[in-house]
Amino acid sequence: MTYRPSFAEIDLNVIRNNYQLSCQQAPASKQLAVIKANAYGHGAVQVAKQLEDIAPAFAVAFIDEALALREAGIRSPILIMEGFFRAQELSLASEKGFWLMLHSPEQIEMLEKTPLPSPLNCWLKVDTGMHRLGILPEHVPAILERLTKRGKLAQSPVLATHMANAEEMNNPLNQRQIDRLRQLGKDTNSPLSQANSAALMQLPASHSNWNRPGIMLYGCSPLVQRSEQIGLQPAMSVYSEIIAIRELKKGDAVGYGGCWQARKPSRIATLAIGYGDGYPRSTDSQCEVFLHGQRATVAGSVSMDMLGVDISHIPEARVGDKVELWGNNIPVTELARRVNTLSYELLTRVNQRLPKHFVD
Ligand SMILES: Cc1ncc(COP(=O)(O)O)c(C=O)c1O
Numbered sequence: 001m002t003y004r005p006s007f008a009e010i011d012l013n014v015i016r017n018n019y020q021l022s023c024q025q026a027p028a029s030k031q032l033a034v035i036k037a038n039a040y041g042h043g044a045v046q047v048a049k050q051l052e053d054i055a056p057a058f059a060v061a062f063i064d065e066a067l068a069l070r071e072a073g074i075r076s077p078i079l080i081m082e083g084f085f086r087a088q089e090l091s092l093a094s095e096k097g098f099w100l101m102l103h104s105p106e107q108i109e110m111l112e113k114t115p116l117p118s119p120l121n122c123w124l125k126v127d128t129g130m131h132r133l134g135i136l137p138e139h140v141p142a143i144l145e146r147l148t149k150r151g152k153l154a155q156s157p158v159l160a161t162h163m164a165n166a167e168e169m170n171n172p173l174n175q176r177q178i179d180r181l182r183q184l185g186k187d188t189n190s191p192l193s194q195a196n197s198a199a200l201m202q203l204p205a206s207h208s209n210w211n212r213p214g215i216m217l218y219g220c221s222p223l224v225q226r227s228e229q230i231g232l233q234p235a236m237s238v239y240s241e242i243i244a245i246r247e248l249k250k251g252d253a254v255g256y257g258g259c260w261q262a263r264k265p266s267r268i269a270t271l272a273i274g275y276g277d278g279y280p281r282s283t284d285s286q287c288e289v290f291l292h293g294q295r296a297t298v299a300g301s302v303s304m305d306m307l308g309v310d311i312s313h314i315p316e317a318r319v320g321d322k323v324e325l326w327g328n329n330i331p332v333t334e335l336a337r338r339v340n341t342l343s344y345e346l347l348t349r350v351n352q353r354l355p356k357h358f359v360d
Contacts (some may be wrong), residue, residue: 043356127161239325256300
């Protein structure tokens with residue numbers, strides 16, 4: 001039970017529907033649901049429970065995220081995309097049935113040296129051009145041979161890579177990454193995994209045995225037009241309430257630093273939400289919220305627990321009125337663009353302090 005009138009509403013049915021739409025994009029592939037970072041801020045346990053009967057596996061970044069899902073009763077396979085950090089995680093991964101995406105020569109060596117209760121289900125991450133994580137393609141055949149000889153593998157590893165520019169459909173690196181992974185798959189007779197959401201939506205050549213959609217499950221892809229064509233819907237809406245209203249004279253300033261000044265007599269509403277909940281502080285007066293069926297701009301700098309909104313054009317607005325910060329009327333991708341970031345960042349910044357209301 002919480003008393004504050006600010007909350008994030010998460011529609012789990014929308015996530016389920018978005019996941020099903022992601023499957024329709026690549027009917028010949030299996031779709032692993034990426035639910036790292038607390039399912040991009042949407043609640044990993046709730047999302048996993050919602051998808052566990054239709055998703056063959058989940059993906060998280062590190063073992064702590066996977067353990068939290070197991071503790072909550074999620075029995076599905078969970079792929080850990082950063083593999084492991086310390087050798088002691090290996091026996092835990094084997095005991096809990098986690099799949100490890102191995103990405104570095106150091107991990108391979110640690111795995112070779114560490115006795116295991118049973119062979120592990122491993123994927124190999126290949127660096128095809130992103131230059132972040134991954135084994136160089138030319139080293140992959142020898143590594144596969146070494147791990148197989150030492151009996152470390154429960155089955156033939158999936159070769160995975162991550163696309164660096166999938167949002168830019170015509171970026172030449174896309175095809176190079178696709179070709180490199182394909183070639184390696186042929187040479188080693190391995191299953192493949194390549195597409196993230198953007199690739200799944202607009203680069204069919206990247207579809208393979210396993211795709212790994214994340215952001216599209218939450219309906220917030222930066223590929224706005226394509227998302228609309230597919231029918232994706234945003235799963236998270238953030239709401240607050242007006243807790244005070246001020247009538248300002250021309251020249252009056254609002255908030256810390258007085259960086260917003262009334263150019264004419266104005267009506268300013270204060271909402272009970274701020275950067276301490278994950279709303280970005282770096283807004284300007286182009287950022288909008290939604291109330292009474294209309295948009296209104298943010299006025300003044302965002303505080304930890306509050307923010308101001310110019311409601312001069314909405315005379316009917318009153319204390320206690322509900323306001324959407326993002327959701328169906330203010331797409332989070334739009335706000336993200338205005339504050340020079342991505343929907344990914346805004347969604348994952350929503351923190352514990354902001355209550356989550358789940359719609360099921
Ligand atoms: C390795 C890997 N695969 C898949 C994804 C999902 O990407 P997206 O959320 O863009 O679909 C991520 C997310 O960053 C990732 O790191």
